[in-house]
Amino acid sequence: MWCKGRVFRRTRQGANFMVVLISLVIIFKEQLTNLVRSILSKITKQSNSI
Template sequence: MKKTGAKFMVVLIGLVIIFKTQLTNLVNKIFEKITSESSGI
């Protein structure tokens, strides 16, 4: 029981790290779009 719990935690942390990276990339892309559009005005 304890071993599966530890494995689950490792998988969960791995997913969080991957998701955080994807989210950061997405936010950066949105910011780039906003800044390029506002500078074009």
């Protein structure tokens, strides 16, 4: 029976972690989008020069 409590505790911690992670993505969505865009454009430019 003690194992069941541990599993629920870990699941709760995992759920809390996911909520925090999703919240951070939502808050910084624009910055992340700009970062990915700039990385992809840099990769495209450098691949064209090869």
